[in-house]
Amino acid sequence: MDTPLTFTEPARELEVSAEYDVLVVGGGPAGLTAALAAAEDGLKVGLLESRSFVGGNMTIGLPVLGFLGQKGNQVIYGLPQKFIDRLKVRDAASEHRPCPLHMGITLVEPEAVKTVGLEMLTEAGVDVVFYTFVAGVIMSDDGSAIRGVITESKSGRNVVIAKVVIDCTGDADVAYRAGVATEKGNEHGGMQPPTLMFCLSNVDTEKLRTSIAVEKRTYLTDFIPAEYFGQNNQFIVVGLRELIAKARTERNLEIPNERTIIITGLKKGEVWINMTRVTGTDGTDARSLTNGEIVARRQIDDIVEYLVNYVPGFEDAHFTKTAPFLGIRETRRIVGRYTMNEQDVLGCRHFEDAIAVASYPIDIHRPGDEGCTLIWCGDCYDIPYRSLLPAHIENLIVAGRSISATHEAMGAIRVMATCMAMGEAAGRAAGIAVTQDILPSEVDIHALRRKLLDNGAYLRGLEGERLTPETEDVSVPA
Template identity: 80%
Template sequence: MTTETARSIQEPARTTPIFAEYDVLVVGGGPAGLTSALAAAEDGLRVGLIESRSFVGGNMTIGLPVLGFLGQKGNQIIEGLPQKFIDRLKERSGASEHRPCPLHMGITLVEPEAVKTVALEMLTEAGVDVRFYTFCAGVVMDGDRIRGVITESKSGRGAILGKVVIDCTGDADVAYRAGVPCEKGNENGGMQPPTLMFCLAGVDTEKLRMSIADQPKGARTYLTDFIPAEYFGQNHQFIIVGLRELIAKAQTEMGLRIPNERTIIITGLRQGEVWINMTRVKGVDGTDAASLTMGEIEGRKQIDDIVTYLVNYVPGFEKAHFTKTAPFLGIRETRRIVGQYVMTQEDVLSCRHFDDAIAVASYPIDIHRPADDGCTLIWCGDCYDIPYRSLIPTKVSNLIVAGRSISATHEAMGAIRVMATCMAMGEAAGRAAKISVRGNRTPAEIDVEEIRRQQLEHGVYLREREEKPAEAQLEKAL
């Protein structure tokens, strides 16, 4: 029997059944969770993955291209399992080559439905036990050790346990519930606004790209941000970011409500299909259901005016028609854990080397500013390391975090949040969990050299360690 107080209900104590037990439990089946589970299952451990939706792939299923495979010098810096996943997608015509991009360094177009199918195939082939429609509602703790998570589903409330747990929720849901200190947003708590992606068909993408490529520099009436006209003359599949003058004209002439100062168009792999990344809902907290609901409602309201703008002002869209929205809001930022090391903007911009590097990234600091319609972009000129310590939270001994919620500042998170980088972190987290279970040691206690060795053996790109200054070498010897 329940009892009710002024603003809460007291539920009676109950016994919670254990639904499953694993060596490694991965929570969240997005880009990081996918590779975490695959890496953890490589040599026979029992691995479980729970996902709240009916499919795996996360943000790879909402129409976004995968950013981050290429570095700022044009070299490929994400390899290993993420590349194997792209290779499998290509077999189904579900992914493009890694295309250089002056703005994003590299773009890899993927077909959302192929992502869902291929990701699930790879997981089941690897022996990963996947459970859909399953929410993480709490944690099971034993002192500073997490034994597993409490889940809610059609099956009711239950516990799923793991010797090591990997939080790949993107929102640090497991870590937060386990008592790991977390931060959100910038110094004022402002978080990057999310986008509800949507898709149009019937677009003449050749007319669109050539309308930019053929414009003489002195006669162009609109500009693309950082991407020269010549790029569009050479690439049939592309991202357009810009056309600011056209948006301003549409707002003035038709009074359209467009909450973004840039047009962002991504060509799909299907002919005439484009995805639009232009809705922008400020003030959404991706860890709050009511706020997310507001974001979905507002995002859908914005679509009609954006489509009207595209059809009436952007070349190639004259016969375009709306086909679908993404299955959920694209969330750019929520919680970040406080881990053994907090990555900073300086680490990114100085192309910092770390002795415990387990992945390399190169995507620029890319912050959709919380308070206005603009975006901040800062490039480092090369690539930078992701340290293992940033995946290891404080206060909980057998938990690993992978994806955009690792230990980083607001600014550094703006760089490491893209999907290829999250996949690389996930791969490292899965191998770390495997080593932890095999050696009966906590993730913080394992030898990082063993993780690095296994990463290299599986084709992961890691940079040569930076040489220490001579005086530092001497001091160490003394």
């Protein structure tokens, strides 16, 4: 095997382009709320985002999942709810609607997410910098803390300094570069395949809805009863497996998914399709991501042909746009001070250091086949603060799908509303740490929980009751 060609980059001095109390890296659902939460304490907060907009996966046509629990109650409030409320002012968000499969769906208008998110950040005084990648980190002499992050942009290579860094990249990019131990995928390293969402217009969603509701013996959906479609004008369709099988046989179509997944948009006649699937894609590898984009775009033509010729309501539909990037379900997860596991989710576990409550089921798009694993716990489960803290880096907090969790637990906590709740907790923890001049691991958990509750977040007691700042101190049995 030939020895790879290498070059030695000359050492150079890097200019410090900014200095913050709290630096948030990544402007997706977690990063957005983390920055807003930290800024509410009057701290100097910076947000670095590699794209030209904030919102992350909220901008690719997916509904926001996770606001409602499996018992129909709302389990995410606080800043995530305030964000939805701001979208509603623009008629750019729906109510939180119960869904038999996803527990709850909240439809959002992708372009409005970008605008409203940026508005809220600038109003809060967050210094937002787009088109900027984190290329490395500068560590303290003993390797226990991040002194700054190295950025790469059109402006060149610079350093940003911060007292506390919050990694909301979704891929644990900062944590990984700081030497934090990380894991990927299942026991074989297989990661959930990504999807390139795309949009069709001029769809007769009423025809689609009533065809399922009335002809329920013909058009079968996964876990969602036909009666649901008779009661909801905006909805998600998951299933119609028999129609895909028919299209494959009759037209020799290559459809990479065993289920039809249709999400109605807020605009009349608009739907988003969640059916491309590129197995083997590594969201932390540029060439793998590039191949994923190439393959996913090739898949769209056959999927559209299937929809137009086999699914009621799509007869006159036409393609309008693809999402701005692949929707990545899974990459790196940090090894933190506690690793959430499958039994924590399925056992509806309480934690004394809970900073968020979630209820979304374990939802794993299996790496090895076309299928999906769905397991419900029947209620809610807590997310512990320790899972946001890397094991050995003291001034770093991680929020979003790359927290310390197993492959199975990550399949449950990865949805957007839950990531937003984790982001808010991370931002408020960072605020306490900077204000008191302590490390994030030294933050008094009861003070953090009370601060979350003071600001409208949802935490639960042992009987499922909603806690208040006065009832926050819950002793969880060992």
